[in-house]
Amino acid sequence: MDNIIIEFKNVHYQYPDGTKALKGINIKIPKGKKIVFLGPNGCGKSTTFLQMNGVLRPTEGDIYYKGQLVSNKKKPKKDLWKEVGFVFQDPEIQLFSANVYEEISFGPKNLGLSHEEIRERVEEAMKDTNVTDLQQKPVHYLSGGEKKRVSIADILAMDTEVILFDEPTTSLDPKHIEALMKILEELHEGGKTLIISTHDVNLAYGWGDYFYIMKEGAVLLEGDHQEVFKQKELLQKAHLEIPWILEIYQYLLDNNKTKVLQPPRNKEELLSYL
Structure with missing residues (x-):
């Protein structure tokens, strides 16, 4: 993969209680791609993301951003959050301001932007996430879906080059x-590097460009959709299932109901094979 924006070299991480969350992670994230980390809860996905945006530092190993070492303990890059945004799984962790407008403007204010730049970024982020009508609404009165969109708007207003979605x-x-998913697609079309963690193989299969399968703090398998999702035994080791689209496609092949050798990526492609 060319044009690597984030790279891990033999990254280990141990929490203060002794839990070994990452065990020798080696990954390369290419710029402008849609990357998926798949695995069950507790496999190390969230810890990997916290390393990517500098919240945590490796116990051992190195992390690079655009070729620059950012995990040096003597001189760490303290503002990696300006480059790598993180949308948390639970928006309650991320949202804390009085109303939606103040919430989304918090990040740009900390970048030292002018009032005009802040206003433009906040308005654009609200428009992109369809929360403009909510801008004066108290954050704690938002629905779950609204909170998720506002948490994404938080990061969009920062205009980070990479966005992590846990x-x-x-x-x-x-x-x-x-x-x-429509918002994510629009972000990708705009040139953002998007990285999500999930245990939903059906969602991941149809969306991602490249996949990392994790188990117990290590990368068990990696590759594109054709390389990864044919490895049924390794997926089972990671407690993951084969996407239902591939199961139906394999049934069609086995019963001579289709001759198309290219596995479908979504429901529309699958139906076109019938």
Whole structure:
């Protein structure tokens, strides 16, 4: 993969209580791609993300951003959050201001931008996430889906080059998941590097460009959708299932109901094979 924006070299991390959360992680994230970290709860996905934006530092190993070492303990890069935004799984952790406008403006204010630049960024972020009508609403009165969109707007207003989404669809209903994925697609089309963690293989399969399968703090498997999702035994080791689209596609192949050898990525492609 060319044009690497984030790289981990043999990264280990141990929490103060002795829990070994990461065990020799080696990853390369290419700029402008849609990357998915798949695995069950507790496999190290969230810890990996906290390393990516500088909240945590490796116990051992090195992390690079655009080729620059950012995990040096003697001289760490303290403002990595300006480059790598993090949308938390639970928006309650992220949201704290009195109303939506103040919430979204908090990050840009800390960048030292002018009042005009802050206003422009906040208005654009609200428009992109469809929360403009909520700008004066108290944050604690928002619904779950609204809080998720505002938490995304928080990061959009920062205009970070990379955005991390930790389990972005958790607790969302199908309508809000569809709206969220539309936002992600628009961000990708705008040139952002997007990285999500999830245990939802069906969502991941149809969305991602490149996949890292994690288990017990290590990368068990990596590759594109064709390389990863044919490894049924390794996916089972990570307590993951085969996407339902691939199961149906394999049934069609086995029963001579299709001759298309390219696995479908979504429901529309699958139906076109019939």
